[in-house]
Amino acid sequence: MKMIIRNAHIGEDKELKDIFIENGKIIKIGKIEEKAEIEIDADGKLVSPPFVDPHVHLDAVLTVGDPQYNISGTLWEGIEIWSKRKLKLTHEDVKKRAKEALKWAVAQGILKVRTHVDVCDPELTALKAMVEVKQEMRELVDVQIVSFPQEGIVSFPDGENLMRKSLEIGADIVGGIPHYEFSRDDGIKSIDIIMDLAKSFDKDIDVHIDETDDDQSRFVEYLAAKTIKENYFGRVTASHITAMHSYNNAYAYKLMSVFKKAQLNVIANPLDNIALQGRFDNYPIRRGMTRIKELLKSGINVGLGHDSVMDPWYPLGRYNMLQVAFMALNVGHMTGYNEINEIFDAITYNSAKLMNLSDYGIKEGNKADLIILNAPSKIEAIRLRSEVLYVIKNGNIIAKTTPAKSYVNDEEISFRVIGIYE
Numbered sequence: 001m002k003m004i005i006r007n008a009h010i011g012e013d014k015e016l017k018d019i020f021i022e023n024g025k026i027i028k029i030g031k032i033e034e035k036a037e038i039e040i041d042a043d044g045k046l047v048s049p050p051f052v053d054p055h056v057h058l059d060a061v062l063t064v065g066d067p068q069y070n071i072s073g074t075l076w077e078g079i080e081i082w083s084k085r086k087l088k089l090t091h092e093d094v095k096k097r098a099k100e101a102l103k104w105a106v107a108q109g110i111l112k113v114r115t116h117v118d119v120c121d122p123e124l125t126a127l128k129a130m131v132e133v134k135q136e137m138r139e140l141v142d143v144q145i146v147s148f149p150q151e152g153i154v155s156f157p158d159g160e161n162l163m164r165k166s167l168e169i170g171a172d173i174v175g176g177i178p179h180y181e182f183s184r185d186d187g188i189k190s191i192d193i194i195m196d197l198a199k200s201f202d203k204d205i206d207v208h209i210d211e212t213d214d215d216q217s218r219f220v221e222y223l224a225a226k227t228i229k230e231n232y233f234g235r236v237t238a239s240h241i242t243a244m245h246s247y248n249n250a251y252a253y254k255l256m257s258v259f260k261k262a263q264l265n266v267i268a269n270p271l272d273n274i275a276l277q278g279r280f281d282n283y284p285i286r287r288g289m290t291r292i293k294e295l296l297k298s299g300i301n302v303g304l305g306h307d308s309v310m311d312p313w314y315p316l317g318r319y320n321m322l323q324v325a326f327m328a329l330n331v332g333h334m335t336g337y338n339e340i341n342e343i344f345d346a347i348t349y350n351s352a353k354l355m356n357l358s359d360y361g362i363k364e365g366n367k368a369d370l371i372i373l374n375a376p377s378k379i380e381a382i383r384l385r386s387e388v389l390y391v392i393k394n395g396n397i398i399a400k401t402t403p404a405k406s407y408v409n410d411e412e413i414s415f416r417v418i419g420i421y422e
C-alpha cells in the first residue's frame with residue numbers, strides 16, 4: 001500500500017516536503033509528483049518520529065485509589081499502598097491495565113516503550129503477564145521489558161535467582177535499585193550481580209539509581225566505572241539520579257566526565273520526581289530532578305520518562321510525553337529557545353538512542369513509524385501540548401485524533417500567533 005504525506009514540516013527544516021511511504025518504509029522525501037491510495041495533507045504541521053517513553057512501570061499503572069488514595073502524596077505512603085495492591089495482582093489484572101495504558105500512549109504518539117516490571121515476586125506474575133502484553137500489542141507499540149527488583153536483589157530473598165528466571169522468561173533488560181538495598185555494601189554487590197547477569201545474557205542495563213535526596217548516595221559512580229572496566233560502553237542507562245541535584249558541584253562535574261567516558265545514558269522522570277523528592281526539606285525545598293541541562297551540555301545522552309500513570313506514587317498523568325517535556329523544561333530552567341527544542345529531542349531521539357533502536361527517524365529507507373502533530377514546530381508542540389493528529393506505524397495509520405475547537409462569540413480561537421514559532 002502506498003501513502004503520501006504532503007506539506008510536512010520535518011525537524012528544523014523550513015521548507016515543506018512530501019513523504020512517500022510504501023510497504024512500511026519511507027521511500028522518498030522531497031517533491032512527490034506521483035499519487036497514492038492514501039494521501040494526507042500535513043498543511044505545514046510537524047511530522048516527527050514517534051515519541052519514546054524509556055521509563056514506565058506498566059505493572060502499576062491505573063491502580064490509583066486501590067485499595068486507597070495516597071493522602072500524604074509521599075513516596076513512603078505510595079510504597080505502603082503498593083504493597084497492599086501487589087497482593088491482589090493477577091495475570092489478567094496486569095494485562096488489562098497495561099494494555100489500556102498502552103492504548104493511551106499510542107493515541108498520543110508513543111510507539112516505543114521501555115517498562116520496568118517488578119520481579120520481587122516468587123510467582124513472577126507481572127512479568128509473565130507483561131511478556132504476553134508485549135507480544136499481543138506489537139502491531140501498535142514496541143515494548144522492552146526491564147527485570148526490575150523493586151525490593152532489591154541482595155536484600156530480597158532469592159532476588160538474584162528471580163532476576164535470572166525473568167531474563168529466561170523474556171525480560172529484555174537488566175534492572176536494579178542499589179540505593180534501596182539494605183546497606184552500601186549490598187548496593188555495590190547488587191551492581192556486580194547486575195553486570196554479571198547482563199554479560200551472561202548479553203543484555204543492556206537500566207538501573208533505578210540514587211533516586212533519593214541523600215547527597216551521600218553515590219552508586220552511579222560505581223556503575224559508570226564498572227561500565228568502563230567491563231567494556232559495556234553505550235549499553236548502560238542510569239535512571240533518576242535525583243541525588244545528583246544535591247551533590248556538590250566539584251563532584252557532579254567530575255562524575256559527568258566519567259559518565260562521558262562510559263557513554264552512560266541518563267533518564268530523568270520529572271513528573272514523579274518533582275512530586276516525590278524534597279519531602280524531608282523545609283524551605284527552600286530542593287527540586288527532585290537530576291541536572292538535565294548540565295548533562296546535555298557535557299554531551300551526555302539524556303532521555304525523559306513518564307514513570308507513572310495514575311498509580312500510588314503519581315496520581316495524575318494521561319500518558320502524554322509532551323506533559324513530561326513541559327515539566328522537565330520548567331523544572332530544569334530550560335526555557336531558552338534552543339533548550340526547548342533540545343527537550344523535544346529528549347522525548348524522541350535521545351530516548352531512541354538509549355533504547356538502542358535502529359531504523360528510527362524521518363529518513364529515506366527507515367521504517368515508516370511517524371506522527372503528525374497539531375503544531376508547526378517542536379516549541380509549539382510543547383507549548384500547546386498539542387494533539388497528535390495521525391500516528392503511523394509500519395506505514396499504517398493506527399491512531400487519529402480530532403482536535404477540540406473553541407469559540408468566543410462564535411469566532412473560532414486558535415491559541416496560535418501566526419508567524420511565531422513556525
Ligand SMILES: [Zn+2]
Nearest residue numbers: 057116208307
Ligand atoms: Zn521508575
